[in-house]
Structure formats: structure tokens, C-alpha cells
Amino acid sequence: MATAATTIHPPILDRPFGQTLAIYTKEAKFEFLTRLRLRVFSLSTVGFPVMFYILFGLVLNGKEAAVNGTHFATYLIATFGTFGVMGASLFGTAAGLATERGLGWLQVKRASPMPPFAYFVAKVLMSMIFSAVVVLSLFALGVTLGGVHLTAMQTMKLLGILVLGSLPFCAMGLAIGYFAGPTSAAPIIQLFYLPLSVCSGLWVPLMLLPKVLRDFAHFLPPYHLAQLALGVVGAGQQESAWSHWRVLIGFTLICLGVARFGFQRDEGKTYG
Amino acid sequence: MLATMPQIEERRVALSHPPRTVVAQLKGVSKTFGEIQALRNLDFSVRAGELLALLGPNGAGKTTAVKLFLGLARPSAGTVDVLGGNPVHAEVRTRIGAMLQVAKVPETLKVCEHIDLFSSYYPRPLPQAETLAIAGLQEIKDRPFGELSGGQKQRVLFALALCGDPDILFLDEPTVGMDVEARRLLWDQIRKLVERGKTVLLTTHYLEEADALADRVTVINRGEIIAEGTPSEVKAKTCGRRIRCVSSLHIETIRAFPGVAEIKKDRDSYEIRVVEAEPVLRELLLRDSFVRGIEVVSAGLEEAFLALTQNGNGNSQPQTSGRQ
Numbered sequence: 001m002a003t004a005a006t007t008i009h010p011p012i013l014d015r016p017f018g019q020t021l022a023i024y025t026k027e028a029k030f031e032f033l034t035r036l037r038l039r040v041f042s043l044s045t046v047g048f049p050v051m052f053y054i055l056f057g058l059v060l061n062g063k064e065a066a067v068n069g070t071h072f073a074t075y076l077i078a079t080f081g082t083f084g085v086m087g088a089s090l091f092g093t094a095a096g097l098a099t100e101r102g103l104g105w106l107q108v109k110r111a112s113p114m115p116p117f118a119y120f121v122a123k124v125l126m127s128m129i130f131s132a133v134v135v136l137s138l139f140a141l142g143v144t145l146g147g148v149h150l151t152a153m154q155t156m157k158l159l160g161i162l163v164l165g166s167l168p169f170c171a172m173g174l175a176i177g178y179f180a181g182p183t184s185a186a187p188i189i190q191l192f193y194l195p196l197s198v199c200s201g202l203w204v205p206l207m208l209l210p211k212v213l214r215d216f217a218h219f220l221p222p223y224h225l226a227q228l229a230l231g232v233v234g235a236g237q238q239e240s241a242w243s244h245w246r247v248l249i250g251f252t253l254i255c256l257g258v259a260r261f262g263f264q265r266d267e268g269k270t271y272g
Numbered sequence: 273m274l275a276t277m278p279q280i281e282e283r284r285v286a287l288s289h290p291p292r293t294v295v296a297q298l299k300g301v302s303k304t305f306g307e308i309q310a311l312r313n314l315d316f317s318v319r320a321g322e323l324l325a326l327l328g329p330n331g332a333g334k335t336t337a338v339k340l341f342l343g344l345a346r347p348s349a350g351t352v353d354v355l356g357g358n359p360v361h362a363e364v365r366t367r368i369g370a371m372l373q374v375a376k377v378p379e380t381l382k383v384c385e386h387i388d389l390f391s392s393y394y395p396r397p398l399p400q401a402e403t404l405a406i407a408g409l410q411e412i413k414d415r416p417f418g419e420l421s422g423g424q425k426q427r428v429l430f431a432l433a434l435c436g437d438p439d440i441l442f443l444d445e446p447t448v449g450m451d452v453e454a455r456r457l458l459w460d461q462i463r464k465l466v467e468r469g470k471t472v473l474l475t476t477h478y479l480e481e482a483d484a485l486a487d488r489v490t491v492i493n494r495g496e497i498i499a500e501g502t503p504s505e506v507k508a509k510t511c512g513r514r515i516r517c518v519s520s521l522h523i524e525t526i527r528a529f530p531g532v533a534e535i536k537k538d539r540d541s542y543e544i545r546v547v548e549a550e551p552v553l554r555e556l557l558l559r560d561s562f563v564r565g566i567e568v569v570s571a572g573l574e575e576a577f578l579a580l581t582q583n584g585n586g587n588s589q590p591q592t593s594g595r596q
Contacts (some may be wrong), residue, residue: 037380103375111342111370113362
């Protein structure tokens, strides 16, 4: 019985583990298919970072160009990789969530016995897959056309860091998705995405930016992810890896807190 | 592959509630959104195996009532009970199907993919072929949702509500925006569900729909119940019949007959609204042996509904009139 006085308990169901796993898998698979077939999403998510990498990393710079002794085409794999991961994660979570929440689809799913987490996990997994596709595309371009040399170890580490680095931005996307409307989500993401990218040194290497911006970058999560990625190819700022992870984990937790507040508000727990 | 008869029988038997027990109810439920009171102290129950129509104009509180039944909102006061439990729990939800008003469904997924996903949420879903057959979607199962017509989209949402083989279905304005043909098709499909022993609560502002489908009708307006009963009872409660006749009797004489609710002179004939036709007719024939041109028509639920909402509340005129 739901009385006004008692709190609503999270829906718990004694489902066999295998079945639960099957639901999560199916949810993620169809979320991926939905987005893959949505050309606006799939083409721009992969296309923009690839296009910018070709332009800045391969066309406009000679093969000899280097930053702090690191080959430019290699340097930009780390920064445009971060840029691509951020885009895939923010758009992958926020845009879908804001639309589905605002236009009633999430409510249909919530009325079903779907485990609520499956919905969010699916969005995060889908974003991570697209992140991996972006990073692998940059690798392929860099190695074939940019004269980039990465050891197998570096390749694995770079891919791992960048795909894992999708998580803070998925959390940010969920937070935005819970507070943006169906039509305002995309402009709001753009509002964060481009300035954050530029100020974190993802487009133009930080040392070419004024000192004010260089200092300011330390407050921005993409800066820390880019530094971790650059560290793999020996072009980082010589700060400890832990200091970067710490910021990213803190940022993830804050965003998840905001998203949770939005979730509870929607569930009628926050404001009755 | 359609279900074999034993399978259907089994499902009927599996209905854990004997016929006509209450399977879902709101007890003393109020729901407020800020200043707006959507439901006021509502007592309302759905019985096993029936098709109950919740009828009311836009903004009457129908969707709010459905959301409470589905555990998507919690009551400001009172209790909600579905199948002996709280609908926010997943174990209750596995026995509920819901069709809600949705502005946008992911358009790039195919019909069969949508059904595949929703079926996986339930412990004992119907085979996909059967879900497709009941909702009449076999021909379009491989089409992306975005390419379907309005009526087809509604049928997919209907399929998602029934694919888990639930005991109760809550259908919120299932035929809204459909053309006549599509609406009749969905009506047939809803009737098939009731024949299978399912309990259905549907909300509608199409009075014809409640009349055509429901075993029982509950009329609500402004968050309150204003009438309940079978469609014919609801009609009877409010000037159930209309008699037309030509008579030499004075209008005031007929108005004084027991059971006459309203009388109007329309050119040379009278139009009399009555609760029951027979006593009034008997009186009429007795007093005026030359009465002619007698016609008796059943007042549509539409009329009943208008009368109810206007009698119940003096200021509930259609909103357009207030603007002039």
C-alpha cells in the first residue's frame, strides 16, 4: 500500500541473475542500435573529431611539427581523442535522456518492470562504445597518414584511459539530461562542450594559450583527462596521474549526485 | 504461431483472483500538484475480468488516476492498491501492462525490436508472434517505428502493454487521434484481451468508446466521481430516454407527469427527456388518445455526460462561453 506517509521503496524484484543480465544486455544493444541508426548522432559523434584531427593534425602541420618534443599528430590523438570521447558521452546520454524524459517515453519504460538502472547503464555503455570507435578511428588515421608511432602498450593504455574517461562525461550528460528540456538539451550541451574543449587545451595545445587560461584549465575536467592521455605519449604536464584521476572521480560523483536529484524529482520523491 | 486453446485456458485459470474481486483500487485518494487539485478524495475500484472505462473531459484527472495505479506518482493522501500490493514494486509491475500517451518513441527501432525489449522485462511474456497477432502488427513488424502511421504507432504501444501477458492493463486514451477505422480495430483487439480474462481500465473522453467497450463506466470531472454504473445505468441516471410526439395536451400538463425531466416544444411536437420511457408513455396514451408520431430514442452517453457535468457543477460550462 502506498500511503502518503510511507516512502516509496525502490522497485526490487527477485529476478534470476541470468534474466537480469539478459535485460541489461538487450537494453544496451537496442540503445546502441537506436543511436547507430540515428545518423545525426552516429555521423557527427565520430565525424567531427575525425574531421578536426585530419585538418589540424594531418593537413595543416608538417610531419616534423612537434610540441615539447612530441610529434604533433601523436599529441593531437590524445587531445582530439578526449574531445571525441566528451562529445560521444555528453550527446549520447543527455540528448536521449532529455527527449525520452520530456516526451513521455521514459515513463512508459518506468511503468514496466524494467530495472531502472538498465536504462542508464545502456546509455553509458553505448557512449563508451562510440568513444572507443572515435579513438580507434583517430589511431587508424594517425598511424596510416600521420606517421604516428605507438607501441602496443601505449595503444592499449591510451584506449583504456580515454574509454574510461567517458564516464565523467556520461555522468555530466545524465545530470544535464535530467534538467534540460527535449529541445534545449542539445544547445545546453554545446554551451558546455565547445568552451570546455578549447579552455582545456583540446584544440590548441595549452602552452600556446595565455597563462590565465592555462591556470584556469586546472579547474576543468577535460583538461585532466587530456593530461592523462598525453602522459601515455610523454607529453603531459608532469603532474601526478592521481591528481588527475582525483578530479575526474570527484567530478563524476558530483554529477551523479545532481542526476540522482533529478531522478528523484521525476519519481515524485523530492517534491511529492 | 497463435496460442493453442489449452494455453489460453491455462492463462484464464492462472488468473489468481476469482471473478469480480477488486484487483485495483484507490482509497480516499487525493493528488495535488502545487495549487492544483487533480484528484479529490477519490474512491475507485477495478474488478477482476471487467473492462472499466474512466470517462471525463480533458483535465478531469483521468491520467493522474492511471499514473497512481502505475506507481508513477504517489498520492498526496489515501492509498493505492494494485493486485494486493504497491505498484511501485517491480513484482507488482510484472503483472501490469500500461499504455500511456507518449509524444515521441525512439523511431529508429523496428516494431519487433521494441516488442523484444519490452517482453524481456517480464518473467513470462507472450511469444512474440502472439503479441504481434493480437495487436495486428505481423505485416509491419520489421518497419522502424518512425515510419508508421498514427494508428499503427498506437497499436505498437498497445502491443508493449500486453506483451508481458499481464493480468491488468491500464490504457490511457488508447485511441486518441485515431481515425474511425483504426479506432474500431483497436476496440476489437481490446475486447479480445477481455475475452482472455484480462482486466482492463481504459480512460477516454470519447463517450462512444466507453459505451461500445465498457462493462462499467465511471465518470469523473474535476477530480471527483460524478457517476458510476453500467453504460445504460449511467445513461438512465441522467434523462436516459428522449420521447418525441405530437399531442394536444398542454406543455405544463406533460411536465407534471412523474419521471419527466425536461420538456421542449419543437415546432408542432414535444421533445420530452425522461428517466424511463414506459411510465411516461402509458400516462401519455391514457390522457391523450390522439397522440401521434411517437418516437423513443435512447439518449447517447454524450448527452448523459453533458447533463452530468453541468448538473454536478453550476460553473462547469464549456470554457469557450466564458470568454465572450
